[in-house]
Amino acid sequence: MTPTATRPGIHHAGLLGGVDPEALAARFGTPFYAYDLDVVADQVASLREVLPPSFDLAYAAKANPLLAVLRHLASLGVRVDVASGGELRHVLRAGFDPGRVVFTGPGKRDEELDAAVGAGVGVVTVESRNELRRLAAIAAARGRVQPVLLRLSMSAAGGNERVRIIGDEGAGKFGMDLGELRAAAADAVALPSLEPLGVHAFGASNLLDAGLLAAHVEATVGTAAAVAREAGFELRLVDAGGGLGIPYRDEEPALDLEALGERLAAVGGRMAADPATATARVVVEPGRFLVGAAGAYVARVIDTKTVEGSRVAILDGGINHVLRPVLVGQEHRVVALTGAAAGRVTPGAPSVTVAGPLCTGLDILARAAPLDGLAAGDLVAVLDTGAYGATEAMPLFLSHAMPAEVVLRGGVPALARPRIEPETWLGWHLDDAGG
Numbered sequence: 001m002t003p004t005a006t007r008p009g010i011h012h013a014g015l016l017g018g019v020d021p022e023a024l025a026a027r028f029g030t031p032f033y034a035y036d037l038d039v040v041a042d043q044v045a046s047l048r049e050v051l052p053p054s055f056d057l058a059y060a061a062k063a064n065p066l067l068a069v070l071r072h073l074a075s076l077g078v079r080v081d082v083a084s085g086g087e088l089r090h091v092l093r094a095g096f097d098p099g100r101v102v103f104t105g106p107g108k109r110d111e112e113l114d115a116a117v118g119a120g121v122g123v124v125t126v127e128s129r130n131e132l133r134r135l136a137a138i139a140a141a142r143g144r145v146q147p148v149l150l151r152l153s154m155s156a157a158g159g160n161e162r163v164r165i166i167g168d169e170g171a172g173k174f175g176m177d178l179g180e181l182r183a184a185a186a187d188a189v190a191l192p193s194l195e196p197l198g199v200h201a202f203g204a205s206n207l208l209d210a211g212l213l214a215a216h217v218e219a220t221v222g223t224a225a226a227v228a229r230e231a232g233f234e235l236r237l238v239d240a241g242g243g244l245g246i247p248y249r250d251e252e253p254a255l256d257l258e259a260l261g262e263r264l265a266a267v268g269g270r271m272a273a274d275p276a277t278a279t280a281r282v283v284v285e286p287g288r289f290l291v292g293a294a295g296a297y298v299a300r301v302i303d304t305k306t307v308e309g310s311r312v313a314i315l316d317g318g319i320n321h322v323l324r325p326v327l328v329g330q331e332h333r334v335v336a337l338t339g340a341a342a343g344r345v346t347p348g349a350p351s352v353t354v355a356g357p358l359c360t361g362l363d364i365l366a367r368a369a370p371l372d373g374l375a376a377g378d379l380v381a382v383l384d385t386g387a388y389g390a391t392e393a394m395p396l397f398l399s400h401a402m403p404a405e406v407v408l409r410g411g412v413p414a415l416a417r418p419r420i421e422p423e424t425w426l427g428w429h430l431d432d433a434g435g
């Protein structure tokens with residue numbers, strides 16, 4: 001297990017990215033999100049170090065589509081995965097080369113496919129035979145040949161039982177079963193406006209088991225090779241999705257990168273030895289692993305009380321900004337940045353329920369945080385919120401301001417997106433709409 005103190009992350013000894021959190025609060029107001037771009041760079045470097053030479057790294061923009069984060073990742077030379085026309089526009093604005101973009105996701109509208117083909121996106125992953133036909137028509141109308149991956153449904157990833165069982169997410173909404181995928185491969189070979197490259201399969205989210213991750217990659221390569229051979233195209237790309245996990249609790253072991261590297265090296269070796277896979281490249285496209293620990297959501301304690309003997313602290317932000325704890329039932333670590341509870345864990349001391357200001361019992365960020373002494377005015381940080389934090393929230397609920405997003409680099413903070421007051425979205429409402 002990696003000791004918490006040495007784990008990568010934005011928070012060390014009460015500082016965020018090396019900066020006094022009160023200085024950040026004074027400048028940007030609370031609550032706010034902060035992301036340490038140096039941690040992102042470290043995560044990219046540590047993963048690259050263990051990926052075999054035939055593997056490429058892409059960033060799943062959905063984890064954190066903040067322009068400053070995307071720009072940073074573009075500058076690090078990674079590829080990028082987008083899941084909507086909006087994300088495509090973000091990554092192009094951030095400076096990603098269109099040829100390095102993979103566009104994957106269910107329900108792509110014709111306008112989105114057209115924008116992708118028009119931009120010269122490197123790969124579009126098709127999720128159904130209907131989508132394949134729509135894409136072929138769009139590419140033909142533009143006189144383009146669009147490279148495609150065919151997405152395998154994890155409800156149907158035969159031969160990969162261990163990963164399939166935990167990866168059976170989405171009840172069939174993602175990708176095609178093997179029969180449809182084989183038919184789609186034959187379609188793609190026959191359609192002159194499409195160029196089939198290989199197969200895409202996303203295993204499961206937040207996996208901390210290197211063996212499972214590598215087994216998923218190998219199984220996907222195996223399926224892709226069989227499909228390519230049968231359809232008669234050369235396998236050139238296998239996209240194994242993301243899913244590399246990060247620990248959310250102190251006692252959780254981190255993903256063992258060394259073990260992952262060893263297992264992937266073995267996969268890469270077997271691929272090189274087999275003529276059916278020797279020239280194929282593999283893409284892994286993590287989101288959470290690259291940006292999760294780099295981010296913190298910082299809020300101020302507004303009120304504290306004791307209710308039937310239990311300590312409760314109410315913050316100036318909650319699940320309107322950090323929905324993930326209730327969405328997936330997983331609490332994040334909450335630490336005090338200032339005040340008596342900062343940097344102190346007293347064994348046996350009473351724990352504290354940390355809640356937000358929303359009028360719903362769901363708005364609990366931590367049910368038993370070891371934050372004895374937490375008082376009104378203190379700053380707290382919800383850690384590991386760099387991925388699926390701001391972007392997966394429900395900020396309109398109860399009309400609090402949307403938090404500012406701040407990036408830190410070399411200990412220098414910069415505003416990346418300003419705080420947005422509810423007056424902004426009040427302005428979207430039309431007085432003449434009746435009601």
Ligand SMILES: Cc1ncc(COP(=O)(O)O)c(C=O)c1O
Nearest residue numbers: 060205206242243244286287288
């Ligand atoms: C197609 C695809 N790729 C990559 C990711 C990133 O996953 P993670 O952040 O768990 O690595 C997702 C997440 O939903 C996804 O759907």
